[in-house]
Amino acid sequence: MAKKGSNPASSGDASRPRRIVFTRDATGLVREVSIKDAFMIVFSLVIGGGILFLSVQALQPGYFPGANLSISYLIGLIFVLPLYMVYAIFSRAMPRSGGDYIFVSRILGPGLGFVASWGVWISTLLTMGILSYQAISFISYFVMQFGLYTWNPSLLGWSIWLTDPIWGVIFGITLVLIFGGFLIISLKASLWLIRVLFIIPLIGLLAIVWVLSTHSPLDMVWAWNNIFGWGATMDLLPGAFGDLFRVAFAFPVQYYWLSYYFNSLNGTTGATLSAVVIAMFALGGGYSLSLIGGEVRDTRRTFYLAMVVSIILIAFLYVALLYPLQSNWGEFIKLYDFLTYTKDPLFGMLWWSLPQFSGELSWLSGWGSMLSKDTLQYWILYGGWLYAGKIPTPLPASIPLFAAPLAGLNWLGLFIIGAGALWLINSITPMLFTSSRYIFAWSFDRIMPTKISTLSERTTTPIYAIGVSMLVAIIGIVLSSISTVQAAINAVFLGILSIVLTVVAGILFNRRRKDLAERTYNPKIRGVPVITICGVISVFFAVPLILGALVTFNTGSILVIVIVYLIGAIIYLYMRRRNRKAGIDLSEIFRNIPPD
Known part of the structure; x- marks a missing residue:
């Protein structure tokens, strides 16, 4: 006899009509996410490494050194808006946990829906691991600047030790355990945490806009030296x-530098258009709000406001950061990128990180008895590394790296650096929250063991789905400390397959699932569904995103992609066969939207 509330499979009697056999008659999830919460979740998911790191690092050799980043990001906004509209319309039409997995599996087929979402689930959790791991670079910079601010040499030493990969792993795992624990204990507590970790870095980001907009190009000379040392060279x-x-x-670096510099002056239009790929990446991530559709209170307004309106606000915030930064210090940033990221072994990082080989550098005067407050900054940046038995490396190029010195060696400069770290850290809870609903939805549809969709009776949270997601995120943190693996999985991070299939599902929604289209939200313009119009536009706009992903392909990338999606296909085929043996026809499940 079936337990109360269960949805048992047919016993196999051919005369008995087939029944829909979801794991249970209702998901049991509570709609606790308000419009304000949804706004903060989208902001936290979108703002991060794409703007803080990749924007300024896009000017390095081999990428887009002549790009006008402000224009690139505005074009990127135009490209992603139709895509956000597709997700918003689908999310209102089918507000269930699982997001694009639900959309694709109900329209194009369960196999495509699962395999595509499987790739996104893996890549999202690995990305989250890398973000939490990379946050340690900001913390190292924060400790260094705080050590200079308080004149505490022991903190300066710690700023070096924190660059060791083991600290990134420890820090990342700690964050995942803490934030994942919050999600397991209480969704309300996690939403409160998201609010706090949103407001503080948002104030920091606005402070960066103010600092960049109120300083001149010459101010950077004083500001940079005030942090990194004046030395004795006049x-x-x-x-x-x-x-x-x-x-x-x-x-011989001058020949490479001059060649790079003059090349960056040519082909500005091409570089600007090419950098749209970076902008689209930096504006992505907000689609994940659809994954928690089953927990959003106001499904009529939330997805439009939190997805479409939020991404417009975020894009203009990006431009407010990039325009003054590149207008005033664009050449300095290109120079920093050139010396930091050039991969030729004859120059680049070697010359920048081991300057003791060049007698022209002012920091050499700080050795021995001549060490003082300003030259100690040089010692800690270069000599201190050697004293610690480590090879010195430059700080990663980022917006806070260039903005904090302009704020000065004070609490505001420290706050700007801390805000940069928080923008990486505050994405962990929303990522765990949204990505865990993928595996919950799979389990509810019986593509994963039904145990995974079990809810805690006390907290009504899917503890097993969150726990499995935490485990994969921890694996991502460990892998992120291995640069070759990190580079190999970059192509998977974009989630190209899921985005493309969601767009195709939007175009075919009214043809393939007319029954669903007629009984769900489906706005039209002169008889043509809006989701179809936005889907067609998105196909053309998705081309640069696809090409951008192909550029990153190498043997490792292809191998990782094949392995990830092959595992997903094997899981789906195995679970389909297992369900058939149990008398459960998955096709019956996928003809319907999951119950609320």
């Missing part, structure tokens, strides 16, 4: 700021 460009130029114009 030149037109003194101190650490001038050292960048002295290295760039030293033999």
Whole structure:
């Protein structure tokens, strides 16, 4: 006899009509996410490494050194808006946990829906692991600046030790355990945490906009040297700021630098259009709000406001950051990128991170008995690394790296750096929250063991779905400490397959599932469904995103993609066969939207 509330399979009697056999008659999830919460979740999911790191790192050799980033990001907004409209319409029509998995599986087929969402689930959790791992670079910078602010040499030493990969792993795992624990204990507590971790870094981001908009290009000379040391070299460009130029114009680096610089002046239009790929990545992620559709209170307004309106606000916030930054210090950033990320072994990182080989650098005067407050900054940046037995490396190029010195060696500069770290950290809870609903939805549809969709009787949270997601995220943190693996899985992070299939599902929604289209939300313009119009537009706009992903392909990337999706296909085929043996026809499940 079946337990109360269960939805048992048919016993196999051919005369008995088939029954829909979801794991149970209702998901049991509670609609606790308000419009304000949805806004904060989208902001937390979208703002992160795509703007703080990739925007300024896109100017490095081999990428888009001549790009006008503000224009690139505005074009990127135009490209992603139709895509967000597709997700918003689908989310209102089918507001259930699982998002694009539900859309694709109900329209194009369960196999495609599962395999595509499986790839996104893996890539999202691995991305979350990398973000939490990389947050340690901001924390190292924060500790260094706080050590200079308080004049505490022990903290300066810690800023070096924190760059060790083991600290990134420890820090990332700790964050996942804490935030995942919050999600398991209480969704309300997690939503409160999301609010706090949204407001603080948002204030920091607005502070960066203010700092960048109120300083001139010459201010960077004083600001940079105030943090990284004035040294003793008296030149037109003194101190650490001038050292960048002295290295760039030293033999034989000068030939590479001048070639790179003049090439960046040509092909500006092409570089700007090419950088749209970076912008689309930086504006992505908000689609994941659809994954928690079954827990959103106001499904009529939330998805339009939180997805479409939010992404417009975020894009203009990006431009408010990038325009003054590139207008005033674009050449300095290109120089920093050139010296930091050039991969030729004869120059680039070697010259920048081991400057003791060049007698032209002002920091050399700080050795021995001449160490003082300003030259100690040089010692900690270079000599301190050697003292610690580690190879020195430059700080990763980021917006907070260039904005914090302009704020000064004070609490505001520290706050800006801390806000940068929080923008990476505050994505962990929303990512765990949304991605865990993938595996919950699979389990509810019986493509994963039904135990995974079990809810805690006390907290009504899917503890097993969250726990499995935490485990994969921890694996991502460990893998992110291995650069070759990180590079190999970058192509998977974009979730191209799921995005493309969702767009195709939007185009075919009214043809393939007319029954669903007629009884769900389906706005039209002169008889043509809006979701079809947006889907067709998105197909053309998705081309640069696909091409951008192909550029990153190498043997490792292809191997990872094949393995990830092959595992997903095997799981689906196995579970389909297992359900058939149990007398459960999955096709009956996928003809219907899951119960609320």
